[in-house]
Amino acid sequence: MNGTQRKLAFGLAAGFLVIVAVIMIANAESSLSDLRANGHFLRADLVWSWECTSMIAWFTIWPVIWLAVKYIRPPRFPWVAVGIALVIGSAIASAWHVLLMIWLRHLYYSATGAGIYQFFDGIENKPLYEYRKDIGSYLQFVGLFALAQWLIARAGTVPVAEAGAAKTLAVGDGAVTHHVPIDEIESVASAGNYVEIAWGPRALLHRATLAAVEAELGDAFLRIHRGRLVRRAAIRRIETDKSGDFTVELASGASLRGSRRYRPAD
Known part of the structure; x- marks a missing residue:
């Protein structure tokens, strides 16, 4: 990448991380507020651990999604193949996200003496419930990464000094x-x-x-x-x-x- 592309990539990455942090804070505080309103006074650090472990799990998946968006795209692959890869990728990403998130929460609960983390907490078919939540996040990441790659590639084009001048x-x-x-x-x-x-x-x-x-x-x-x-x-x-x-x-x-x-x- 040239200098302009590197600056743009850094700015996009910083902006993305700021947005993720804001969403994580909003989700954690909303969960705490809802729990208290319903008479559940759960330790605040445990609620924060849910959001942090979820984001850490997604963080490990982002590089793979970035590379998939970069290489599995038309015209290199037909649209049908891209669609199939998108569906399969969503299932794999969700499974990895859920399994790593659960493992990290078990570690945190054990380290802080909070007991045993219960993933299956009464919601019927919890894996499907999590997949429905994850697919929205997954599609947002795919869309954002595709847009970022397009902007970075566009920033690498040679500017034309004057109208009609040869590149x-x-x-x-x-x-x-x-x-x-x-x-x-x-x-x-x-x-x-x-x-x-x-x-x-x-x-x-x-x-x-x-x-x-x-x-x-x-x-x-x-x-x-x-x-x-x-x-x-x-x-x-x-x-x-x-x-x-x-x-x-x-x-x-x-x-x-x-x-x-x-x-x-x-």
């Missing part, structure tokens, strides 16, 4: 920095800690990840393989094999192999 990609080559017009780049391939940029007859090595360059180049480029991008306008012919893999012929005459997972729509 360029700054590529360092020793003491020289090339400002390569994006519409002259034919393809970009991953090469270890670098990417190899096909610019006319030249091949420039640029120290960056393919994902970062993809975000910087924008929608003018298409990923045809886990380690390769091509400029859409440079594609002249696509030949698909029986396996679903394909070969892309570019304007320069170069032929590049593509994976069926990234096959462009016809």
